[in-house]
Amino acid sequence: MTTNVYIDGFNLYYGKLKKNPDLRWLDPVSMCQKLIPTGQHIQRVRYFTARIKPRPGDPGGPQRQDAYLRALGSLPEVSLHYGRFLQTTVRMRSANPPPNTVEVIKTEEKGTDVNIATEILMDASRKDCDLIVLVSNDSDLCGPLRRVKEELGVDIGILNPFDRPSRWLRQLKPSFIKPIRDGVVRASQLPDTVPLGNGAQVHRPKEWV
Numbered sequence: 001m002t003t004n005v006y007i008d009g010f011n012l013y014y015g016k017l018k019k020n021p022d023l024r025w026l027d028p029v030s031m032c033q034k035l036i037p038t039g040q041h042i043q044r045v046r047y048f049t050a051r052i053k054p055r056p057g058d059p060g061g062p063q064r065q066d067a068y069l070r071a072l073g074s075l076p077e078v079s080l081h082y083g084r085f086l087q088t089t090v091r092m093r094s095a096n097p098p099p100n101t102v103e104v105i106k107t108e109e110k111g112t113d114v115n116i117a118t119e120i121l122m123d124a125s126r127k128d129c130d131l132i133v134l135v136s137n138d139s140d141l142c143g144p145l146r147r148v149k150e151e152l153g154v155d156i157g158i159l160n161p162f163d164r165p166s167r168w169l170r171q172l173k174p175s176f177i178k179p180i181r182d183g184v185v186r187a188s189q190l191p192d193t194v195p196l197g198n199g200a201q202v203h204r205p206k207e208w209v
Contacts, residue, residue: 001040005133012136044128047072047081081115117144121148158178
């Protein structure tokens with residue numbers, strides 16, 4: 001029985017990894033294999049993200065992300081799919097005036113939902129796997145998941161990075177919906193040094209130890 005996994009990288013980050021830097025050097029293949037039903041073989045892991053930009057309080061963020069994405073690229077099951085990361089300075093109403101407005105740095109990720117939906121539907125339509133597993137708590141993906149289950153006849157499962165799963169995702173009645181616990185993530189870390197081939201290596205960022 002083959003499984004394809006679709007990971008919303010930013011949803012996973014904000015739900016499970018943001019508050020735990022020591023968990024960020026994650027091997028998603030290992031993590032998902034620990035959580036999916038026994039007997040399922042992970043064929044593909046599609047990882048969806050966007051290249052971030054430096055922020056005033058964290059100029060090294062893009063370098064750490066690049067190291068991680070290079071490490072992910074060394075895993076034979078993993079393919080990387082990129083959206084766009086937009087960062088702008090905008091003036092917004094203050095919650096505690098005065099002043100009435102303040103300038104804030106606004107970040108937006110564009111394209112990930114569409115990219116995930118596209119790949120899920122394409123893979124399901126060509127019967128590429130027996131089970132589709134979404135790693136996300138984003139209810140915007142209910143539409144394609146419902147089509148996959150009801151019209152294409154492919155089972156779906158959900159691994160949830162947040163403490164409370166979306167009720168809209170629960171209403172799909174997936175084969176399973178499981179929380180991603182810290183212990184599983186901690187037991188699924190990449191080696192501190194990951195070989196990339198041709199003698200090249202990438203190292204776990206010191207901020208993530």
